[in-house]
Amino acid sequence: xxxxxxxxxxxxxxxxxxxxxxxxxxxxxxxxxxxxxxxxxxxxxxxxxxxxxxxxxxxxxxxxxxxxxxxxxxxxxxxxxxxxxxxxxxxxxxxxxxxxxxxxxxxxxxxxxxxxxxxxxxxxxxxxxxxxxxxxxxxxxxxxxxxxxxxxxxxxxxxxxxxxxxxxxxxxxxxxxxxxxxxxxxxxxxxxxxxxxxxxxxxxxxxxxxxxxxxxxxxxxxxxxxxxxxxxxxxxxxxxxxxxxxxxxxxxxxxxxxxxxxxxxxxxxxxxxxxxxxxxxxxxxxxxxxxxxxxxxxxxxxxxxxxxxxxxxxxxxxxxxxxxxxxxxxxxxxxxxxxxxxxxxxxxxxxxxxxxxxxxxxxxxxxxxxxxxxxxxxxxxxxxxxxxxxxxxxxxxxxxxxxxxxxxxxxxxxxxxxxxxxxxxxxxxxxxxxxxxxxxxxxxxxxxxxxxxxxxxxxxxxxxxxxxxxxxx
Amino acid sequence: xxxxxxxxxxxxxxxxxxxxxxxxxxxxxxxxxxxxxxxxxxxxxxxxxxxxxxxxxxxxxxxxxxxxxxxxxxxxxxxxxxxxxxxxxxxxxxxxxxxxxxxxxxxxxxxxxxxxxxxxxxxxxxxxxxxxxxxxxxxxxxxxxxxxxxxxxxxxxxxxxxxxxxxxxxxxxxxxxxxxxxxxxxxxxxxxxxxxxxxxxxxxxxxxxxxxxxxxxxxxxxxxxxxxxxxxxxxxxxxxxxxxxxxxxxxxxxxxxxxx
Ligand code: SF4
Numbered sequence: 001x002x003x004x005x006x007x008x009x010x011x012x013x014x015x016x017x018x019x020x021x022x023x024x025x026x027x028x029x030x031x032x033x034x035x036x037x038x039x040x041x042x043x044x045x046x047x048x049x050x051x052x053x054x055x056x057x058x059x060x061x062x063x064x065x066x067x068x069x070x071x072x073x074x075x076x077x078x079x080x081x082x083x084x085x086x087x088x089x090x091x092x093x094x095x096x097x098x099x100x101x102x103x104x105x106x107x108x109x110x111x112x113x114x115x116x117x118x119x120x121x122x123x124x125x126x127x128x129x130x131x132x133x134x135x136x137x138x139x140x141x142x143x144x145x146x147x148x149x150x151x152x153x154x155x156x157x158x159x160x161x162x163x164x165x166x167x168x169x170x171x172x173x174x175x176x177x178x179x180x181x182x183x184x185x186x187x188x189x190x191x192x193x194x195x196x197x198x199x200x201x202x203x204x205x206x207x208x209x210x211x212x213x214x215x216x217x218x219x220x221x222x223x224x225x226x227x228x229x230x231x232x233x234x235x236x237x238x239x240x241x242x243x244x245x246x247x248x249x250x251x252x253x254x255x256x257x258x259x260x261x262x263x264x265x266x267x268x269x270x271x272x273x274x275x276x277x278x279x280x281x282x283x284x285x286x287x288x289x290x291x292x293x294x295x296x297x298x299x300x301x302x303x304x305x306x307x308x309x310x311x312x313x314x315x316x317x318x319x320x321x322x323x324x325x326x327x328x329x330x331x332x333x334x335x336x337x338x339x340x341x342x343x344x345x346x347x348x349x350x351x352x353x354x355x356x357x358x359x360x361x362x363x364x365x366x367x368x369x370x371x372x373x374x375x376x377x378x379x380x381x382x383x384x385x386x387x388x389x390x391x392x393x394x395x396x397x398x399x400x401x402x403x404x405x406x407x408x409x410x411x412x413x414x415x416x417x418x419x420x421x422x423x424x425x426x427x428x429x430x431x432x433x434x435x436x437x438x439x440x441x442x443x444x445x446x447x448x449x450x451x452x453x454x455x456x457x458x459x460x461x462x463x464x465x466x467x468x469x470x471x472x473x
Numbered sequence: 474x475x476x477x478x479x480x481x482x483x484x485x486x487x488x489x490x491x492x493x494x495x496x497x498x499x500x501x502x503x504x505x506x507x508x509x510x511x512x513x514x515x516x517x518x519x520x521x522x523x524x525x526x527x528x529x530x531x532x533x534x535x536x537x538x539x540x541x542x543x544x545x546x547x548x549x550x551x552x553x554x555x556x557x558x559x560x561x562x563x564x565x566x567x568x569x570x571x572x573x574x575x576x577x578x579x580x581x582x583x584x585x586x587x588x589x590x591x592x593x594x595x596x597x598x599x600x601x602x603x604x605x606x607x608x609x610x611x612x613x614x615x616x617x618x619x620x621x622x623x624x625x626x627x628x629x630x631x632x633x634x635x636x637x638x639x640x641x642x643x644x645x646x647x648x649x650x651x652x653x654x655x656x657x658x659x660x661x662x663x664x665x666x667x668x669x670x671x672x673x674x675x676x677x678x679x680x681x682x683x684x685x686x687x688x689x690x691x692x693x694x695x696x697x698x699x700x701x702x703x704x705x706x707x708x709x710x711x712x713x714x715x716x717x718x719x720x721x722x723x724x725x726x727x728x729x730x731x732x733x
Contacts, residue, residue: 015667031650328654332671366665368658368672369531370621391533400532404660408529412537415492415523416544422520429496441704441729450663454670455701458497458729465490465499469518 004355006339010362013337023334026161034325037269038376045271051261056380058255059316062247066307069216069249070298076219080281082294090120093243093299097122097208098129100241100295106131106205112223112230113137114210115153115319116243116299118341119354122208134200136229138193145172151335151343154267154321159334165189197229207233207291211244212318213259214296217252220280221296224263224273231277240279240291245299247315259318262378267320302354310389314349316379323373323383329366338363345373349386357393361400364390426467433462483513483602487552489545489566489591491559492524493693494714498728501693504720505558505594511720512604519548525562530569531659539573546570546583554601555591558716559692560623563593568626593623594716595691599632605639609721612642616685617715618676618699620692621654633691633715640718646683650675657698673702681708687727689715700728 006013017023042048062069074084087093093116101109109126111133117123123133123144135144139156143149145168150156157165166183169192173180179195181188209230211221221242223230234240250256264270283290306312324330324344335343340360342350348363364387373383394400414421436442436459444452451457486509494501502518509516526541545566549555557563567588574581598604617637623629637643656662656672663669676699680688688703688710690696700712711727 011665014665018667018671328656328672328675329665329668332668366661366668368621368654368656368661368669370654370658371625372621372652372654375625388531388533391531392535393533395533395535404532405534408532408534408537412529412534412540415526416540418521418523418544421523425496439730440726441701448663450666450669451701453666454705455673455698456704456729458697458700458704460497461499463499465495465502466518466520466522468499469502470520 004340004359007351007355007360007363008339010337010339010366013339014333014366017333017337022161022164023159026159027331027334030158030325030331034269034321038266038322038325039269041265041269041271045265048262048265051258052378052380054258055262055318055378056316058250058258059318059379062250062255063307063312063315066246066249066304069251070246072216072251073214073219073249076217077281077294077296078219080219080294081284082219082281082296085295085297087297087299088301090299090301093120093297093301094122094125096297097241097243098126098131100239101126101131101206102129104206104239106239108132108134108204108206110134110136110201110204110207110233110237111140112207112209112225112233113140113156114208114243115150115341116210116245117208118150119245119301120243120299122243134197134204136197136201136227136233137225138190138227138229141193141197142168145169149336149341152321152324153319153342153344153346159336162186162189169193201232201236204233204237206239206241207235207237208241208243209234211242211248211296212263213256214242214244214249215251215253215256215278216249218278218280220253220278222256222276222278224260224276226268226270226274228275231275234277234279234291235289238292240282240294242279242294242296243299244296245301246303263318263320266322266376266378306353311349311353311386313381314346314353314386316381317346317350318379319346320378322376322378326372326376328368328370328372345377345383346381349381349383349390352390352393357390357397358399361390361394364388365394422464422466426464429460429464430462433460435459482515484515484553485551486514486516486554486556486597487549488516488518489522489525489549489555489557489562490518491557491562491693493697494558497697498693498714500717500722500725501558501714504714504716504722505556507720507722508594508598508716509556511606511608512598512602514554514602517552521548525557525565526573527561527565528659530565530573535573542570542573542584543580546580546587549587550583553590554597555587556594556597557591558594558714559694560593560620560627560629561692561694563591563596564622564626566591593627593629593632593691595632595636595719596627596629599635607636607639607719609639609719610641611687611718613686614644614646614684615687615689615718616646616648616680616683617651618648618655618680618688618690618695619651620690620695623691624652629691633689636719637689637715643718646685648683649679655695655699657694659694662698669698670702673698674706677702677706677708677710680710685710687711687713687718689713689718691715696728704729
């Protein structure tokens, strides 16, 4: 499992990321790629704002009676021959999956893209228990070869440049006997990965996928992909396991459709993803293919605790990635600096809830509160407001730095006493202004090294406005 | 000069100076007074004001933010309008003040009423006053930086441009990626200086790419950040608050004089 403690080392990790030239080259593509494509998609779709409202309304309604919708889901899923398992903790979820596999003698598991599996640390756990895991999503496959964690929720290997991927393939594919390609273009790399993976799909005895959402009224799970890998993962083997967190349920298919209308547009700028697959129970006698068994593992891992708190709105998230695609902080440091499964603004809002503010306190602080994430979030999640909420929790628990607390206390004490404030700031500005001399700037300044390491500090004018104003009137 | 109780007055404006203009760049406040008076308003500068409380609010220190906010309520209640030459401070008063007093309904009501009367300067001049009387000349190529709070909290984007279009000789070249943050973010810029530096460097590169001699903005926080980085990089671009140019009070030096 990704070590949650890494989230506490955000400052060091982000400094490293800023100095990593390959990463910086990879991140530069965010602006030209994802941002531009989303803008186009939104402009093409006149009703986008209405679609957003509808999706938000659907999810808000769901969360109000989450327990009821989950029960309906379980009942319907069972009617269709599926089995629902409830997991409160990551350990519970891992154990349930392992038992499903070992009871059936499964040795090889193919896997579609699922962030929940990262969240519960599934791959490492299964491998330690003798089960081979084959990632079938191209991005997940690349980082599996590199033995890394995803750095983006929809583009897990976004931090890798093409030459780096070509290198990985050289190391891992040359001995497989699969058809190889020149590895000069992205298309070459995709073709080669396909050739290698095609053989592997057939080896798997079970397939595991996530779910973009679950539909209560039909007991179905729905995934959207562009590579079609999810379909092969869930239809070829005899056992299909769906891993999903509890907030993924929506009451009706129509609610799911409301989400689909904004999901791909926000994520990749497509009107729809290439494949949208609805799975309802195992294969029926009349079906041409499909698994013999269909299991859904519903994971809570702290979600139900969030209900009713000011951070509950993060549960509307549909994991489209738009917030990170547009975040200048994510764009500067990439996903690994966040130190846990969910990077970018949604990570900064969600990680403190799942790992605790103490561990994750940097993430909601490392934001200029510019609000671009909220602006593009299809589910209108007020991410900056949630960052502030975590900062409030941090301050109340006295987890922020003593220097910060002292500074705020002194400043606040003064700012609430205008006359004294006027005297103190008047004197301070006079001194600073004189010290600056003719250059009108400071190249370094006591207690302001964070500023002056890269910026000059502009000198104040000398007399404050309010002190001058008193003489005018 | 303001004419108290003047018959031609269109209403009483309480100028929220902002702590940065008060301490660092009084010319922004003088320019604001002048613009508001030109537009026909009676301007008062309540002397009990200090700061909008954002440093505490954004740091999660609600008790301190509340203490500062009470002072604002007392100081600004008597006016028809509260106007600030900053989208950030105006945004604090309009969108966040009420939230501070969720557990005190009476104070929350006062805060909501104040919020409704609060405006960012250019937004006030254009949308509320309908003013088109800019009498200034600035024969330079300029670019404009939209602050995030102006853009996203106060819906200020076209208003400063409508006013700049009235300035004689001013040629506006728009920035690339103009809706992206400059990396100031209050204490963010000193708590995460490396990330902030990356952000402001992207911004100064975009500014340089326009070929503008001057960059204007409506928020001093961004301007101090951008000016400081431009100066460190030795890029010869001057930084000013847009109010100074609109009021024709740009005789003062830019924020950090251009040159070594
Ligand atoms: S927070 Fe919003 S923008 Fe970010 S991944 Fe979730 S739904 Fe998408």
